Amino acid sequence: MTKLSSLLAALALAGCYSLAPAQVSTQDGVLVGPNGMTLYTFDKDVAGDGQSACNGACATNWPPLTATSAPAGEGYSLIQRADGSKQVAYKGKPLYYWIKDGKPGDKTGDGVNNLWRAAKP
Structure with a gap:
């Protein structure tokens, strides 16, 4: 039962996480989310579309990096996704995490299928 409680708490926190204003910063020349991930x-x-x-x-x-309001700073905005959630965009381009990045500082998604780029300020 303890594992189930822990799992439910983690899921609840994950859900709340996307309800807060996003905090985006720069680390090693790329944009990172509030969790430090690329x-x-x-x-x-x-x-811009x-x-x-x-x-x-x-x-x-x-x-997607979701939030209820755009981060402070020039170039940030929100778009509405097909599911109704709000996604953070930088210079009009929506921002995403890569599920295979295991820890802050990983940039393993850069160049995937020659379609994905680490977001740069």
């Missing part, structure tokens, strides 16, 4: 852009997203081209299975592998 953020990425997707070449199929069109800057207010949409994400990464949904469904794509978003499972490339989770």
